[in-house]
Structures are given as structure tokens and as C-alpha cells.
Amino acid sequence: MAGTPLSNQSLRRFEVRSADSLLSILDAGQVGLWEWNVQTGENLITPAWAAQLGLSVEALSPFSFDAFIELVHPEDHEQVTQTVRQHLNGETDCYLASFRMRHDDDTWVWIEARGQVTKRSPNGQPLLMSGIHRNISDLKKVEEELRQRSNTDAMTGWYNRAYFLQAGAVIVSRALRQRSRLALLMFDIDHFKSINDQFGHATGDCVIETLCGQIGGRLRAIDIAGRLGGEEFAILLDGAGLGDARNIAESLRESIASVEFISPQHEPFQVTASFGVTMVDDHNDSIENLLSRADAALYQAKANGRNRTELA
Secondary structure, X not given: OOOOOOOHHHHHHHHHHHHHHHHHHHHHOOEEXXXXXXXXOEEEEOHHHHHOOOOOHHHHOOOEHHHHHHHXXXXXXXXXHHHHHHHHOOOOOOEEEEEEEEOOOOOEEEEEEEEEEEEEOOOOOEXXXXXXXXXXXXXXXXXXXXXXXXXXXXXXXXXXXXXXXXXXXXHHHXXXXXXXXXXXEEEEEOOHHHXXXXXXXXXXXXXXXXXXXXXXXXXXXXXXXXXXXXXXXXXEEEOOOHHHHHHHHHHHHHHHHXXXXXXXXXXXXXXXXXXXXXXXXXXXXXXXXXXXXXXXXHXXXXXXXXXXXXXX
């Protein structure tokens, strides 16, 4: 049976109810709406938009585009304004950006913004732009955790070999460009296979985790530490010369030798490590060359009796 046509008055009531329902759904889903009058600068926002920053619409009133930009992280200002400008100029089909905004508790929250010009003048000038804001802080946190996992060794928390090489290439390039000092030390745990064979791999893992935790606590924030594989590790020492790096290596070597472990059989034991040290010394140097020279020095340390530091 055909439905009864809606009257104009019924249609208006339906449109209002539908709009209210849509706003309720969006608010419940924590999606904020905004409408920006490009000519006057006035920016209308919904309660859900303000709530993403721990605020109310009243607290933000009167609100403008300039007031919005003031809430955006300074490092993200240029990206946001450029993305908006490109859309207003017709260079993009829509406005899409991810950026940080200041929360009322003085933290930063990640926002994903989408929008589009919804009204233009007869000559094509943008009049109104509307869109949504969505808090994506949780998503960014997950992304950062995944990035950290892909870059770091799960056991030690140090960078894995792939990322150490990547970061190292950048640091070496910078040192060459700025003509600054940069040293690299490599070390591995002496007779590590015998530890695994005698006490089991769980004990071997404990040794690695403990030593890396101890060494990591003694490094500067600018130092880059990586696990190259197994029981072999490397550390880039920004601003250090060969003598500085040798002293640091010796200090770490002695620190490693002082740690006492307990075997599954409740027997105390200690481990030692051998070190190879080198530094950037040529305008064509590279992270690969540094690792090769440090590895040769490490091999020499082992050949000379282990538990020592050699220079290259």
C-alpha cells in the first residue's frame, strides 16, 4: 500500500527530529561538529567538539578560527593552516588533517579533522565550511607502541639492528656535515654460548636483560644503543672522541664484570665483555664503516684474551 505523502509542515518536523537525532548519535560517539563562517571568522561548534578538549561550548564562546588555531600545537600550526588554505583555494576535494590540540588539563590530544566548503558565493568565493573533529589519541598511542615495537628489541628495549643502522646513518651524516666528533663502541658478552649451555637460555636472557638495563641507565639521552643480534651490541656516542669512548667502554666493561648473577642451581657467577671502539675520521665515513672497524677491534680484543677494550 502506498504511503501517505508528508505535508510540508510534517517534513519540517521530520527534518528537525532527524537533525537532532543525528547530533545525539554523533555526540554519543564523541564526534564533534563545526561550521566556520569564512567571511566573518565565526566558528560554531557542538558540545562534543568542546568536550574533546575538556571544555564546554560556553567556555569557548565566542569562538573563531583564530581562537581554534591558538589551541593547536605550535608545531602543527603550519600544517593545519596550509591544509585549510589548499581546500579553500580548490586545490583539494576536502580538508583532512591530524594534529594536536591543547586540552584543558594542559595535555595534548590528537585530533583528526575532516571538512569541506558547503557554501560559496556566486563568484566562487568560499562562504561556509563544515566538518567534524574526532579524538584519535588512543589510535596514536597504539600507532606509537607499534612503531616502538618495530624499532626496538623486545628483550632489552634497545634499538634493533635495522633501526640502529637507519638512525646511525642519519647521525653519522650529521656529524660529517657539522664536523663534530662521533664515536662508536661495540661489545659482546664473552663465552655467552657456554652460559646458555650450562644454565639454560632463560638465564642467558636474564644476563642480557640485566646488563642492558644497567648500561642503559648510565648512557646519556643523546646516545644511541642497539642490539645488533644475539649477545652483540653497539652504542653511538655523540660528541665523543676516541679517548672519551675508550674511557666509557672501560667503565662499562668494569661495570659488567662487577654484576653477580645466580644460576638455577643457586650458584653465583659473573660475566665479562669485550669492546671495540672507533670514531668518525673521514669525510666519506658511514655507519657501515664504523661498525666494520669496531667489529675488527672487538675481534682483536677477543684474540688478546677477552675482557678488554681495543681501538680501531
